Amino acid sequence: MSEERLKQHRDAIDSLDQQVLKLLNQRAEHARAIGEIKGGGIIYRPEREAQVLRRIKELNPGPLSGETVARLFREIMSACLSLEKPLTIAHLGPAGTFSESASFKHFGHAARLLPCASIDEVFRVCESSEADYAVVPVENSTEGAVGRSLDLLTQTPLQICGEVILRIHQHLLRSVPSLDHIEKVYSHAQSLAQCHEWLNKHLPDVERVSVASNAEAARLAAEDSRFAAIAGEAAAERFNLGFLARNIEDEPNNTTRFLVLGTHDATLSGHDKTSLVMSARNQPGAVHQLLAPLAERGVSMTKFESRPSRTGLWEYVFFVDVEGHHSQTQVQDAIEALRERAAFVKILGSYPVAVL
Amino acid sequence: MSEERLKQHRDAIDSLDQQVLKLLNQRAEHARAIGEIKGGGIIYRPEREAQVLRRIKELNPGPLSGETVARLFREIMSACLSLEKPLTIAHLGPAGTFSESASFKHFGHAARLLPCASIDEVFRVCESSEADYAVVPVENSTEGAVGRSLDLLTQTPLQICGEVILRIHQHLLRSVPSLDHIEKVYSHAQSLAQCHEWLNKHLPDVERVSVASNAEAARLAAEDSRFAAIAGEAAAERFNLGFLARNIEDEPNNTTRFLVLGTHDATLSGHDKTSLVMSARNQPGAVHQLLAPLAERGVSMTKFESRPSRTGLWEYVFFVDVEGHHSQTQVQDAIEALRERAAFVKILGSYPVAVL
Known part of the structure; x- marks a missing residue:
């Protein structure tokens, strides 16, 4: 009985998939035709991508969330675009940083990422056309890189052609899976401030120590199990720390803003x-x-x-x-x-x- | 004239997108109904996913490549599945490793990754149900982790429910952008062997030194500009090295095989x-x-x-x-x-x- 119902749903999914597949390839044909009309000119049109995504989110009936369908269509556009030429995106490395996430969020996984050692190098690599576009943090509550981006913006011939907003979550990380006997919590001063209420409630008597970056905090916590760190998922991965508590930021809409730079800006998108x-x-x-x-x-x-x-x-x-x-x-x-x-x-x- | 043609193609794309959006949400409804029939049982069915992807690749008319449509449908299935419950996948960390790429390739980006410090920990975390599935390398030409995975497989109660094949490319990396005056090329012995012909042709007189891992080779190259390393993209990102030459492996089908482990294996998929x-x-x-x-x-x-x-x-x-x-x-x-x-x-x- 339930086997029969399962089969009905799976058959329906198969039929839907077949239609989606056909439509996606038709879409790719049109994208290719557009590339031919442009004849080697600029193929990435940020205003057009933004319009497509806004429309998708408006039309979306659910149950998939607006964010999920936007992500899927970002990947679809990325795949269609890379039929022409995969884009190379310079960003602040190493792998696992928020800048990497922002680059994939904006350009999809068909883009080729070029991680750079510094924000200066991100600009240089894009100015010298080694990369097609660059992604740099500009208002960043955790990595402290804003100032340098702003300084370089005043001098660069590159133009801003997009922005990416990334939700940033803070987690309490430690090398042992217990909230007991934590002697110090390390983090960047801004991150400590962002998690003020949570710390007051759950770890009122633990000393809070501010350090240069959340990655540095995670490194200290990885070295000594008496310490915990507040940092993002990427730092947890990088230093192999466990999650004592997830999403402990007081403000649920904690975000970092990145700018997308290229040799052109965007034309009018309507917003x-x-x-x-x-x-x-x-x-x-x-x-x-x-x-x-x-x-x-x-x-x-x-x-x-x-x-x-x-x-x-x-x-x-x-x-x-x-x-x-x-x-x-x-x-x-x-x-x-x-x-x-x-x-x-x-x-x-x-x-x-x-x-x- | 060309503006008019551009507009026609864009209108066609908008109409296709609207249809795709509708179909994807219908697909998600069916996936949800399947989840309800299963009533909290196992929701991830590797045999079913494999069947869906094989069918998609068979039916794919192009111009999108079979690999690209498989990737898009992996993401679509991942998004539909996470409407039920996002899967947690344990893998060998840190971020930027081939194991991370393999996990995303198999489970899509809606999955939550849990990077572990060692292969032993990957097994332990999945055995204790902290993670739903584990991804471990089993035939690995560059990271040398095979033996440990095999040893742990003999003892674990976990079962193999899938495999992932990842194409591995080797690159020549250095901190300065020139092939001149390289004194040594570092890499894992297997990677040096894989790039034997390329090295004979392009760097015949340069000493080749084998080290414990490609990551170690990249670290050495990052420390001293007289040295170059052969390693993958992830190592280049991690140590901020530049690419002197890409895809220098003699055998273009150089792959690494990973196993997916869980509390169940897969039922018959037909292949x-x-x-x-x-x-x-x-x-x-x-x-x-x-x-x-x-x-x-x-x-x-x-x-x-x-x-x-x-x-x-x-x-x-x-x-x-x-x-x-x-x-x-x-x-x-x-x-x-x-x-x-x-x-x-x-x-x-x-x-x-x-x-x-």
């Missing part, structure tokens, strides 16, 4: 962001005055970050993200007005808002 | 293998006599390997793979006959032949 870097003249109220053109034209700012300038020409540079694409009139007008007021304005790129 | 371990009495011609029942019943042997016994009871144990499933009459009969002649016979499991 875009533009990243700019600029410097203000060193006068009182200069920053406030600098940003006025955005508000006046109804352009929303989604991020503002100041960094000490490395060039000595200005004291500070400002990284600003605004909603919209630089091809849209009000964004264009606002940038023109910024140019009149700022000592220096560089458009880092317009790109689709990350599809989660 | 199966059975692994056995046995011992022979210490008499002249004993091995020849031992294997006679296989030949007499027309059962083909695909592998024969002898290992010194660790128990002291017998001098040698023999690992034998035969074609067919232990539920098939001629295999069953052959095993019965083996039992009469051998001091000890253990069926390690019957499982579908790997779908490449």
Whole structure:
């Protein structure tokens, strides 16, 4: 009886698979035809991929989650694209880092990854065309690499053509499977802060020690069973630590943001962001005055970050993200007005808002 | 004109995607219904997955390659399965090893990986049900882990329910991007042998030094730019070395074989293998006599390997793979006959032949 029902469902699945297979190959034929029309030009279109994924998530009836179908379609697009030419993606190595996960999340597993020893090398390898695209962390709560990415962005000829948002989970790791007799918990200061409530509740009397990185914390925990570390899955794998508790971050939406860089930015996708870097003249109220053109034209700012300038020409540079694409009139007008007021304005790129 | 043609292809893709999306969710509904019929029993059926993938490859009209559609359907099955319960897979860590690649290849990216510090730990973690399945290398030309897997197989209550074949490529790695002034090439002896012809042609006068593992070779090359290493992609990533030459193995079909272990083996898939371990009495011609029942019943042997016994009871144990499933009459009969002649016979499991 249940054997019969099993068989019915399996036959149905076989028939569905056959249809899916046919459709996927038809899709690949169209992707190939598009590649031929482009005739060796740029084949990766971030705005188009973002549109496809947004549509898929909107149309998705379930039971598969929006995130799952987006992942499957990312792989399908990756497979179709690699019929033309597999893309090479430079990222911060080694294997097992969040940067690797971000690269696969954005480009799918048909892409070829090129791990680099430093963020500087990621930029260099992509600038010299050894890699087609680069993935760098830009707002990173755990690896502390943001500053260098921002500094290099001011100088690079590369443009931002996408962003990737990766959910970051923190885990309590130790070499022995017990919460008892932990003498110290090591982690990066930001990670300790992110898990503050959990630590207060479960390990109120254990000393918390901040170290340079979560990987360093995991290394210390691997060396001595009296210590535990707070770190991500990759660090657990790398140092062969066990999970005492998973997902202990207080804020469930703890994320890291990565930028995708290439020799081009993206065209309008309908839900875009533009990243700019600029410097203000060193006068009182200069920053406030600098940003006025955005508000006046109804352009929303989604991020503002100041960094000490490395060039000595200005004291500070400002990284600003605004909603919209630089091809849209009000964004264009606002940038023109910024140019009149700022000592220096560089458009880092317009790109689709990350599809989660 | 070409804009118009582009749009036509993109519209066609959108329509195909919508159909695929609908079908994938219908597939997930059926998978869920199957899970309900099983009511908490074993949800992962290796024989069924193998059948689905074989069929997909047979039916595949292209242009997507058979390997690519198999990979996509592996991910689709993985996503449907994880609607029930995500599988936890123990494998030999750290991240970036061939064992990790083999686990993802077999179980898809919806599976949760549990990297372990040693092969012993991989077995232990799966035996204690911390992991649902384990993936261990068994014929490994580069990591030298085979022996330990075989020894543990003789004792474990786990059964073999699948195999994974991974293509292994060897690369020449160095910290500087030049073939000039290389003083030594380090690698595992087997890897040096695998790249013999390439080395004779391109680096005839460079000293070849064999070390314990390819990872060790990569570490040495990372420390001193006078040295190069032959190793896989994972080692290049881990030690941030550049590629001087890719795929330099003389034999293009260089592969490593992994076994998938669990609390059950697989039922008949129609193209199966059975692994056995046995011992022979210490008499002249004993091995020849031992294997006679296989030949007499027309059962083909695909592998024969002898290992010194660790128990002291017998001098040698023999690992034998035969074609067919232990539920098939001629295999069953052959095993019965083996039992009469051998001091000890253990069926390690019957499982579908790997779908490449």
